[in-house]
Amino acid sequence: MVVLKGVPALLSPELLYALARMGHGDSIVLADVNFPTSSICKCGPEEIRADGLGIPQLLEAVLKLLPLDTYVESPSPLAKIERFEFYQQAKKAFAVVATGETALYGNLILKKGVLAPEALF
Secondary structure, eight states, rough: OOOOOOOOOOOOOHHHHOOOOOOOEEEEEEETTSHHHHHHHHTTTTEETTTTOOOHHHHHHHTTTTOOOOOSSSSSSTOOOOOOHHHHHHSSSSSEEEEEOOOOTEEEEEOOOOOGGGOOO
């Protein structure tokens, strides 16, 4: 747990570090308990554990810090894609967060956007 002003306490230091290192266009996967996180991460993405946390609560916390990309068709978790296409996109992600989410196929991919200069300071 991280105890800082304005930073949701349920975000781990590892997840905060990954979010900070991500650049514009990088993506992060929030994965349910059935997602093959370790297998996917053998292809490159960083594996981050968030066992016990549901995706809705984790998503709410992440979106307080992560700007979504406004230059793509769907930077948010609302787009639906076929399972194996999702796996291919997950292999290209910056990180995959393994959660305790029990909803079947409850996985999300978020694409990081940019912050306007006035939002940086």
